Amino acid sequence: MRTLYELPVMFLRCRGVICCLVALLLTACVGRQRVKEPAGYPTKRGQQPYTVNGTRYEPLASHIGFEQEGIASSYGSDFHGRTTSSGELFDMTAMTAAHKTLPLGVFVRVRDKRTGRDVVVRINDRGPFVQERIIDLSAAAAARLGILRDGLAPVKITALGYRSEDFRGSPTYRSPESYDRGSFALQVGAFVQKANAERFAVELRRNYGTADVQEALVSGAKYYRVRLGKYSSLKAAQTSQDRYQRGRFPGCFVVALD
Numbered sequence: 001m002r003t004l005y006e007l008p009v010m011f012l013r014c015r016g017v018i019c020c021l022v023a024l025l026l027t028a029c030v031g032r033q034r035v036k037e038p039a040g041y042p043t044k045r046g047q048q049p050y051t052v053n054g055t056r057y058e059p060l061a062s063h064i065g066f067e068q069e070g071i072a073s074s075y076g077s078d079f080h081g082r083t084t085s086s087g088e089l090f091d092m093t094a095m096t097a098a099h100k101t102l103p104l105g106v107f108v109r110v111r112d113k114r115t116g117r118d119v120v121v122r123i124n125d126r127g128p129f130v131q132e133r134i135i136d137l138s139a140a141a142a143a144r145l146g147i148l149r150d151g152l153a154p155v156k157i158t159a160l161g162y163r164s165e166d167f168r169g170s171p172t173y174r175s176p177e178s179y180d181r182g183s184f185a186l187q188v189g190a191f192v193q194k195a196n197a198e199r200f201a202v203e204l205r206r207n208y209g210t211a212d213v214q215e216a217l218v219s220g221a222k223y224y225r226v227r228l229g230k231y232s233s234l235k236a237a238q239t240s241q242d243r244y245q246r247g248r249f250p251g252c253f254v255v256a257l258d
Contacts, residue, residue: 052129063106063159071132072110072155074148076139081219084125087187087253089218091138098125098136099157105256107163107173110135112145113154119145120160183257184237185212185227188249197224204228227255 049058060066076092084090086104102108102123111118121141128136135157139148147153161173188204191197197213204211204226214225228249231237237254244252 050126055129057100057126060101060103063103063108063161066102066108066159067156068134069113069154069156070134072112072135072137072142072145072147072153072157073128073130073133073151074137074139074142075127076142086124087255088124090125093140094138095119095121095141095144096124096138097121097141098127099123099134100126100129102159105162107160108135109158109160110137110141110145111156111158112147113156115146117145122163182232182234184231184234184254185210185229185257186237186241186244186249186252187225187255188228188244188252189226190216191224191226192221194224197226200226227257228252230257 049056051057075098079090080092082090084096084098090096097108097110099108104123104125106123107120108123109118109120119137119141121137125136128134133152135155137145137147142148145153163171163173189197189200191200194213194215201211201213208228210230211226211228214227216223216225228244229237229240231240234254241252241254
C-alpha cells in the first residue's frame with residue numbers, strides 16, 4: 001500500500017527525460033518477449049477495510065459490472081521489489097496495477113480516452129491515494145499504453161474478471177463459482193540457498209504433512225520460497241494462517257497454487 005506525493009517542478013522536468021528512456025527500454029523489452037501474467041484468483045488478502053490519510057476504503061466483494069473513469073498514473077523503480085497488498089513482490093516490468101477497492105487478482109481493461117489505446121492489467125496492489133487518480137499502472141503497463149512519459153492520462157477502466165485460458169490457449173475472463181474455492185498454501189519462508197529451503201521443507205513435511213519449494217526470480221536474484229499445506233478453500237487457508245501467525249510462522253501468508 002503506497003501514498004503518492006507531489007514532486008517539485010524541477011524534478012518533474014528531469015523525470016520527463018528519465019521516463020522517456022524508461023519507456024523506450026520497457027517498450028523494447030515488451031516487444032522482444034511476452035511476459036505471461038499469472039492467472040487471476042480470488043483472495044481475501046487485501047480485502048479488509050483500511051484507512052489512508054484519514055480516508056476509509058472498503059474493498060469490493062465482487063468485480064462484476066465495475067466501470068470507472070478518472071486519471072491513471074504509474075509507479076516503477078521506487079517500488080520495484082517491494083511487497084504489494086496481495087503479498088507478492090511488485091515487478092515494474094509486469095502488467096499489473098494498483099486500485100483502491102477492486103478485488104485483488106481481477107484483470108481490468110484500461111483505455112486511454114484520448115487515443116483509444118488500451119491494455120489489460122491484473123490488480124495486485126492498493127492505491128493510488130491522490131485525488132482524482134483511480135488506477136496506478138506498473139511502468140511496463142504505462143509504457144505499453146503510451147502514458148509513461150506524460151505520467152498521467154484520462155482513462156476508463158472496465159473489470160474483466162479472473163483470467164484462464166480456453167482450449168486454444170487464448171485468454172478468457174470469468175467470475176468465480178465461489179470466491180472461496182481454489183488451491184492454496186501458506187508461504188512460510190524464502191531462502192537464497194536452495195539446500196536451506198529444501199531442509200526446511202523436509203522438516204515441515206515431517207511435522208505438518210505437506211510442504212514444497214518454489215523457485216522465484218526477484219530483481220534478478222533467485223529465491224526459494226517454502227510453502228506449507230494445501231487447501232481447497234481460501235477460508236480454510238486463512239484460518240490456518242491466523243493460527244500459524246500466532247505460533248511458529250508470524251510472517252506467513254496465503255498464496256494461490258498454479
